[in-house]
Amino acid sequence: MRLSGDSAPGSMNSSGSGNFLLVPIPEYPLLDCVPNKTVKIVVLGASNVGKTALIVRFLTKRFIGDYEANTGALYSRKVTMDGEEVSLQIQDTPCVALQDDAEGLYCQEQINRSIYWADGYVLVFSITDNSSYRTIQPLYQHIRRIHPSGNIPVILVGNKSDLLRARQVPAEEGDTLATSLGGVYFEASARENHEGVHAAFLHLCQEVIRALGGGNGEKRKGGLHLARPKSPNMQELKRRFRQVLSSKVKSATTI
Numbered sequence: 280m281r282l283s284g285d286s287a288p289g290s291m292n293s294s295g296s297g298n299f300l301l302v303p304i305p306e307y308p309l310l311d312c313v314p315n316k317t318v319k320i321v322v323l324g325a326s327n328v329g330k331t332a333l334i335v336r337f338l339t340k341r342f343i344g345d346y347e348a349n350t351g352a353l354y355s356r357k358v359t360m361d362g363e364e365v366s367l368q369i370q371d372t373p374c375v376a377l378q379d380d381a382e383g384l385y386c387q388e389q390i391n392r393s394i395y396w397a398d399g400y401v402l403v404f405s406i407t408d409n410s411s412y413r414t415i416q417p418l419y420q421h422i423r424r425i426h427p428s429g430n431i432p433v434i435l436v437g438n439k440s441d442l443l444r445a446r447q448v449p450a451e452e453g454d455t456l457a458t459s460l461g462g463v464y465f466e467a468s469a470r471e472n473h474e475g476v477h478a479a480f481l482h483l484c485q486e487v488i489r490a491l492g493g494g495n496g497e498k499r500k501g502g503l504h505l506a507r508p509k510s511p512n513m514q515e516l517k518r519r520f521r522q523v524l525s526s527k528v529k530s531a532t533t534i
């Protein structure tokens with residue numbers, strides 16, 4: 280899902296649907312990235328598992344409960360990790376779904392772009408929804424098809440751990456699956472707890488930095504060649520850039 284009003288990050292504007300709160304997420308311009316240290320993370324999973332809620336919890340420490348339908352927002356943040364400044368970019372995505380044969384995935388092109396673009400992957404299911412758990416393996420295989428070689432930094436998050444009575448997926452299954460994907464399993468509740476969510480994202484960031492060799496953020500780009508995902512932030516940036524250009528042209532022509 281998508282945060283209401285996230286095209287105007289950082290503002291407290293309450294316009295738009297009255298049913299949704301706007302959480303201000305501190306942003307900085309993408310052009311202002313920390314040189315050579317950018318960590319790009321994409322959050323993937325089935326519908327209603329809490330992808331947006333986890334991102335919002337991680338970035339704002341808050342849980343707001345209701346979110347608008349997701350169009351794939353990109354959030355950017357400067358963070359300090361192990362004493363070093365890092366540009367962190369987190370891509371929210373529309374849901375993926377299993378095909379009828381339960382092997383393949385319905386997956387929008389926008390998601391493929393995000394998978395290609397990212398350095399690290401948060402695969403989310405809900406512990407209360409077994410079918411969301413069953414999408415994880417095909418989802419990982421899909422990522423593998425886009426990145427056929429090399430290490431894929433990945434974590435598996437079983438969200439909604441506050442709903443213990445409705446649990447459909449035992450923790451051991453999450454653990455086993457994560458291990459088989461070469462990642463670590465985190466159980467978390469975006470609703471109830473910031474620490475678990477924070478620990479999960481932090482772990483992935485560290486894995487990504489390690490995989491990039493502490494290097495320049497440029498990684499293996501085997502497989503498909505896909506453009507960077509479009510995001511509200513980039514579009515806004517381009518709009519501003521065009522504005523500046525056209526004002527320069529105007530002032531140049533009036534001299």
Ligand SMILES: Nc1nc2c(ncn2[C@@H]2O[C@H](COP(=O)(O)OP(=O)(O)OP(=O)(O)O)[C@@H](O)[C@H]2O)c(=O)[nH]1
Nearest residue numbers: 280326327328329330331332344374439468469470
């Ligand atoms: N109880 C509980 N509810 C949660 C938790 N995380 C999210 N939710 C609720 O689950 C619903 C879906 O959350 P979203 O963050 O919109 O999920 P999403 O995966 O982005 O959904 P899609 O846009 O369908 O892909 C919302 O009603 C949230 O309030 C959680 O940890 N515990």
